[in-house]
Amino acid sequence: MFNKARWRLTLWFAAVVAVILVVIGGAVYFTARTSLFRQVNSDLEAHAQREVIQPLANRQLDPGRQSLVDIATAGGYFYAITGADGQVLQRTPNTDVTGLAAPADLSPSAKFIDTRSSDGDHLRIYLQPVQGPRGNTFFVQVGRSTEPERTALNRLVLILAAGGGAGLMLAFAGGFLLAGRALAPIQTAVAKQRQFVADASHELRTPLALIRANAELLERDAVKPVAANITSVHDIIGETDRLSALVGQMLTLASADAGQEPAERVPVELGALAADAVREMRLLSAEKQVSINAHADGPAIVEGDPLRLRQLLTILVDNSIKYSPAGAAVDVRARAAGERALLQVTDNGRGIPAEAVPQIFERFYRVDKARSREMGGAGLGLSIARWIAETHGGSIDIQSEPGKGTTVTVALPLASADLPGSASTAPQPDVSLDR
Structure with missing residues (x-):
């Protein structure tokens, strides 16, 4: 009975710890992911403003000419200017046209989109509409690969999984030990109760047997006067007194087990x-x-x-x-x-x-x-x-x-x-x- 209860408590404890570890691990992962991609978004927007949008506003860049060729592409950033129909007007040499935003993704407000390159790498692109010198709308697209961030996140997942697994194993072992300690007093109490019942039964059996034996003797000698069997009568009275004292003591101990305090102070x-x-x-x-x-x-x-x-x-x-x-x-x-x-x-x-x-x-x-x-x-x-x-x-x-x-x-x-x-x-x- 106690072994089953111990395993049940251990499993419950391990399950609770597992849920806590999953919640903590999920919170750590999503916090790290949010922080990483927020930084990516900030960098993309800053590069777009500095390298393309501000030069366009200052007329230092003409969307109709190949002016983006000279933009530095350090850090893996690529730049492109497309028309409203999605046609690429300008791009840096490292731009993978396959990974640019499709015409369906173009919108009148700035936004970030995730795409894939021709090699299957994950890309994040900052898309910003701008007005050209002649009033027509162009779309500035600045992007870079997010594989480094995804690699870091995958590594974090492995670390969290390994740490969580180790923590779960420790929790299981600790839960087993704690369950054993928690059940030990109960097990001891039950064992004492069983021993008490067994001892009480043994103590009650002897006087009851003596009372019965003397009563049967009196029954067989019913025709004799009581004085002839006075010893049996005394034995019955003595054993009855002993039983009464024993029952009284057992009731007192029952009060003790129930935690009852003295009646008055x-x-x-x-x-x-x-x-x-x-x-x-x-x-x-x-x-x-x-x-x-x-x-x-x-x-x-x-x-x-x-x-x-x-x-x-x-x-x-x-x-x-x-x-x-x-x-x-x-x-x-x-x-x-x-x-x-x-x-x-x-x-x-x-x-x-x-x-x-x-x-x-x-x-x-x-x-x-x-x-x-x-x-x-x-x-x-x-x-x-x-x-x-x-x-x-x-x-x-x-x-x-x-x-x-x-x-x-x-x-x-x-x-x-x-x-x-x-x-x-x-x-x-x-x-x-x-x-």
């Missing part, structure tokens, strides 16, 4: 947010026997969506607790640094391998797939966290060392000092929840 104090997150995660931390602490080093107020920012922090704290062994500690710290507010979640858990860190924000990516699935993770949380940080004009960074722990830092722009209604601008007290 209000002042949010990150110290208060950290304290609330620690209180919210107390049951999970107690269950995992992990101590969790929140610290606020002074006010750190940002402008954003409180629900989305809470979701971001919950994802980070939840990951730290889930992937930390019993006895580990999780530290949540909020502080201001320059023009940024920093939110850091640090644990001393098992860490992340260095080769996995660059991929950690990819959708459905899990360092330990089997263990993540056992813990209910689908590999979407950090993708959502990064989207939330970026939609708030911030960034998220992970520093981890296997066996020593992980630090996740979210940097957000500090809110303007004059924002009204700043929430909890005073530093929040430290909150500590031990196992």
Whole structure:
């Protein structure tokens, strides 16, 4: 699909460039042709006035006598005087009578005509009617060959054709490269979408299969009391909760792909947010026997969506607790640094391998797939966290060392000092929840 689109774009680009080259080449050719023949016309008229018409007016030249014989014919100019019937009265020796204007071309006004010599050369003739001494009309014809101009124009055509052909080849090659670059992001997006659909289908298949298996077990044991199959009921509820969480995460990512911004922008104090997150995660931390602490080093107020920012922090704290062994500690710290507010979640858990860190924000990516699935993770949380940080004009960074722990830092722009209604601008007290 993309190869066809790439070739189609290349051909369109080459066609547009070809049209432009033809237009430019045509403009150059006709401009050069007009300029050359305008100069030829000017020279012919000047020679006619100087060599024939002015001498006739000054009675220095008699149309009835062979006075043109002595006119210099340098530059290839030839001169002739004809009667109204086209009969040649006088001419210079280099005049080719075949190339003179025919009687049908004679007119009462001056004009330029193109003819051919007996050798087939192109000639241009300036034709000017004049009054003779006895009141009769004669026609002065001054001309020369235009083969030099035509040769120059033919050479110009060859140069334009060669240059245009080379330009078209470059345009074709450049268009192919540009089309590839233009389609690369689309191709990547489509590939990611296909991968997302495939991964989502895989993630949904497992809980659905478990729900179906437990439901079939309940159906076979329908005569037994519910208490006898309470494990199957719990499994169905657990998988349903997991499906609900997965669908919610997928909807969030769909909003991210659609470019939706956070629903509201209000002042949010990150110290208060950290304290609330620690209180919210107390049951999970107690269950995992992990101590969790929140610290606020002074006010750190940002402008954003409180629900989305809470979701971001919950994802980070939840990951730290889930992937930390019993006895580990999780530290949540909020502080201001320059023009940024920093939110850091640090644990001393098992860490992340260095080769996995660059991929950690990819959708459905899990360092330990089997263990993540056992813990209910689908590999979407950090993708959502990064989207939330970026939609708030911030960034998220992970520093981890296997066996020593992980630090996740979210940097957000500090809110303007004059924002009204700043929430909890005073530093929040430290909150500590031990196992």
